[in-house]
Amino acid sequence: MKINVYKVLQAPSIILLLLWMIVPLGMTIYFSFQRYHLLYPERSGFVGLSNYDFFLTDPALGVSVLNTLTLVGGVILITVILGLGISLLLQEAFRGRGIIRILLISPFFIMPTVNALIWKNMFMNPIYGLFAYVSGIFGLPVVNWIAELPLLSIIIMLSWQWTPFALLIFMTSLQSMDQEQVEAAEIEGAGFWSKFRYLTLPHLGRAIGVVVMIQAIFHLGVFAEIYVTTGGGPGHESTNTTWLIFKQALLGFDVGVASAGGVFAIIIANIIAFFLIKTVAKGMGK
């Protein structure tokens, strides 16, 4: 009898999450085979694969997938490298390190809309922005970041916000490193690189895995930064898959095509998730 009580305790979380996953998922799959346009509700019915055909032959699709991968990969690469470098620097003990650390991690707590708007307006604006001013001092040509390099602009914004995240996790992980081992290596005459290569990096393996996985989850669905800055443009230069589907759904009012896109996004996310979750599960072992 006692066992049942524990099953009952588990039930709410499992049932709710199951509903949260299955119901919208089922509806998305159902809609993806239907003609469902919010402006023409009278035209409805089963349309087979034509929504998929429409979505998959959209010339913007290839660009948006490539943009998504560039965005996720670029941000992860930059944040892991910067995070690693800074966390190693912060190993050095000095007065005021606490304050330095607080300043360094602050960007992580800034909300995405604010992040994007600060950068877009006060830094990247080609007339009044600080970047324009600084390049003016050095006599360099002024870059209209948002219009000319939209994807890079968004990568910069995200990297600014997420490097502190990587840093935070690497610092925590470094604290649990075996100092005796490091000292022993130093006595043996190990230089910086060999210590880094053979001691630090293996120790940080799991932390790096976690940083990569969590960032992949968040960056696959980047939305707010695009919403308040480039709007996916110019053309499709900064359109990721999330934005493409969003445009079909809420701007194009075509629920059917948007749902086909949603199913496509789910498949991509699952392929990535499959590899990442396996890695992390292995890391967490025990």
Place this chain on the structure above:
Amino acid sequence: MIIGYRNMKRIKHQTTVLACCVLAAIFFFPIFWMVLTSFKTELQAIQSPPLFLFEPTLENFSIIQENSDYTKYALNSIITSLGATLLALVIAVPSAYSMAFFPGRYTKDILLWMLSTKMLPAVAVLMPIYLMAQWLNLLDTRIVLIFILAMMNLPIIMWLLFAYFKEIPSEILEASRMDGATTIEEIRYIVLPLAWGGIASAALLSIVLCWNEAFWTILLTAGDAGTLTALVASYAMPEGLFWAKLSAASTLACAPIVVFGWFCQKQLVQGLTFGAVK
């Protein structure tokens, strides 16, 4: 000239400290600049060369309050963040307790499955959620936001609590059961006090994630249930140059959670990594 070992070490130390300071200045500068701009007039905000010294004005803050009713949005942010966190905790604590102390054959798989729901792209379920909210007449209400945010954070909270509960020795619980404690009493008097730190860090993380959530808050709300992320997003639309006002709104929107984050950075790390990095 030969530089002595000790001197080398000192130079290295000073270079490192200098590098840390420079990096901290670079990373913090955008925030500093935002706060500074919020005290400028609109004309000063776009001045070139950029203005560092000026007579500060509080005008922007009062305009933000008057024009866009900052308090309402802040209240929505607070209510949805706290509400969603509370709801998720109420669901997660008993579940995580029973999974940690009475694991079944599939417990590990269930937990991994929960984590995998985080991989479901929000945009893929945008239409169903939007339509359901519309059918239930819940568009632009705090209730729908609280529910969605709670479901988004539930897997993370489950993982965290599970990891924390696992560390409580089961002998203590067995002893209490011998003394005739019921399940509720056991959770109330033994598990909760012992895992307090874990529950707190799960709650903190969830609050930060809710506060900064910017997909559902922008797309499912308008005037009534709009949160601070939505308020700031609304400033992106007119292409005018209202940087001082935008900065004031942004400063007000971010200040609470940034300060909050400063105090709880340690707990947040454990939460963000599902307890995998200690």
